[in-house]
Amino acid sequence: MNHTINRIKLIFLGVFALAAAATLVWQVGWVQPMKKCEAAHKWWDHGQRVCAQPVLISDITGRTIQDKQAEAQARAAIGRPAPAAAPAQP
Template sequence: MTRTINRLKLIFLGVFAVLSVGVLVWQVGWVMPMKKCEEAHKWWDHGQRVCAQPVLISDITGRTIQDKEAEAAARAAIGRPPAPVQNP
């Protein structure tokens, strides 16, 4: 009986150790980089573990956003400073 209890104790300790290491790897490998990425107003991809910089459609197409409030909101959403004011 004592032998069985010792064996079960070692099995449970082994499972606990493996799960603890798994949680540590998850925190360091996925959760901490995700939080840093989201604090920087970027996009986090869980599958590839990539932090990507969002791009405004107006940057790609060259068309400007006509509504200044909407443009300011879009820039704030991706963490960019407001557009400089152009004097005619």
């Protein structure tokens, strides 16, 4: 009887150790990088664990956003500051 209790005790301790290690790997490998990525206003891909920089469509097409308020909101959404004003031409 005593050997059975010791064996069950070791099995439970082993299962607990595996669960704790799996939780640690999950936190370090997935949760912490995801939080850093989202804090930087980037996109996190869970499947490939990739932090990607969002791109405005106007950057790809070359067309500018005519509404300045909409442009400011789009830039704020991806964490990019508004462009500096062009210097005056003499």
